[in-house]
Amino acid sequence: MRKEIPTPVIAVLSENMPAIETHASLxxxxxxxxxxxxxxxxxKPVKVQAWLRRVNKESKHPLVVLGRIIEGYMELPDLEDDTFSWLGAPAVDVKKEFKTKLEAILSRCNLTYLSGGIISDGSSAPSRSLAELIKGRDIPSIDAEFNRALSNVNSEPREAVSAACNILESIFKTYIADEKLEMPQKQDLQNVWKIVRSDLGFDPGALEDHDLKKILSGVLSVVDGIGAFRTHASSAHGQGRKIYNLKPRHARLAIHSAHTIALFVLETWDERKSQK
Known part of the structure; x- marks a missing residue:
C-alpha cells in the first residue's frame, strides 16, 4: 500500500535541513x-516543505524518496566524545542533533530507518508474507528483508546466510507458482533455481556479448554457491565434523550477492511480463 511522508516528518525536515544545506545542495x-x-x-524552508508535499502527491513511493533524502544524515557515525569550540564550551554538532530529531520523529510516526536509505512503515514486511511482497513487487520491503539479514551479520552470521538464501528460495518458488511451471520434486535452492533460470532464458550460450556471458556464468555459479554455503555453513543444517569458521565478511558477501540476484530476477520477470 502507498504510504505518504507524515506531516510531522516534513515539518522536522523543513525546519532543520535549511541550517545544513545550501539551495544548490538541496x-x-x-x-x-x-x-x-x-x-x-x-x-530554503519553503522549498523543502513544498518539494516534500509534491513527493506525497506525485511520487509512486514517497517513503523511498524520503529514505534517499535522509540517508546521508541517518548514516552518520556515532561520535563518543563531544566536540569543543575554541572557547572551550561544547559545540553543537548540528548534523548529529538533526539525526537525533529524525530518529525521534520517525519513531513517533511508526517508521523505521534501515541501513541503505530504506524506510520501513512497520506494517509492510512484518504484516505480509514474503510471498505477498514478491507478488506485489514491493522492492523496498524486499530490500528491507535483506537488511534484516544484514542486521544479524556481526552477531549471527550463520542466521544471516540462512535468511538470505530463504529470500532467494521464496522468490524462485513464487515465480514457479505464478508462471504455472512444474515445481521440482526436491525444492531446495539449486533445484528451484534451475527451473527459474531456464524459463527466464538465463543461458550464457544464448548471449552474443562475451563480457555478458562471463557475468551471467558467474551469476549461475553464485546462486549454487549460496545454496551450498547455507547447507554447509549456516544455521539451517546441523554441523558435521567440519566446522566452518564463518566470519561476518563471508555472510555479508553472501547476502549482497543474493540481493543482487534477487533484483535481477525480479526486473527480468517484470520486463518479460511487460513485453507480453
Whole structure:
C-alpha cells in the first residue's frame, strides 16, 4: 500500500535541513532522491516543505524518496566524545542533533530507518508474507528483508546466510507458482533455481556479448554457491565434523550477492511480463 511522508516528518525536515544545506545542495539532494519536478521557488524552508508535499502527491513511493533524502544524515557515525569550540564550551554538532530529531520523529510516526536509505512503515514486511511482497513487487520491503539479514551479520552470521538464501528460495518458488511451471520434486535452492533460470532464458550460450556471458556464468555459479554455503555453513543444517569458521565478511558477501540476484530476477520477470 502507498504510504505518504507524515506531516510531522516534513515539518522536522523543513525546519532543520535549511541550517545544513545550501539551495544548490538541496537541489542536488532532492534530484538524487528522484523527487518530482523542478526546485520550488522561495526560501530554503519553503522549498523543502513544498518539494516534500509534491513527493506525497506525485511520487509512486514517497517513503523511498524520503529514505534517499535522509540517508546521508541517518548514516552518520556515532561520535563518543563531544566536540569543543575554541572557547572551550561544547559545540553543537548540528548534523548529529538533526539525526537525533529524525530518529525521534520517525519513531513517533511508526517508521523505521534501515541501513541503505530504506524506510520501513512497520506494517509492510512484518504484516505480509514474503510471498505477498514478491507478488506485489514491493522492492523496498524486499530490500528491507535483506537488511534484516544484514542486521544479524556481526552477531549471527550463520542466521544471516540462512535468511538470505530463504529470500532467494521464496522468490524462485513464487515465480514457479505464478508462471504455472512444474515445481521440482526436491525444492531446495539449486533445484528451484534451475527451473527459474531456464524459463527466464538465463543461458550464457544464448548471449552474443562475451563480457555478458562471463557475468551471467558467474551469476549461475553464485546462486549454487549460496545454496551450498547455507547447507554447509549456516544455521539451517546441523554441523558435521567440519566446522566452518564463518566470519561476518563471508555472510555479508553472501547476502549482497543474493540481493543482487534477487533484483535481477525480479526486473527480468517484470520486463518479460511487460513485453507480453
Amino acid at each position: 537541489d542536488n539532494l532532492f534530484s538524487y532522491a528522484e523527487a518530482p519536478g523542478e526546485p520550488p521557488d522561495g526560501s
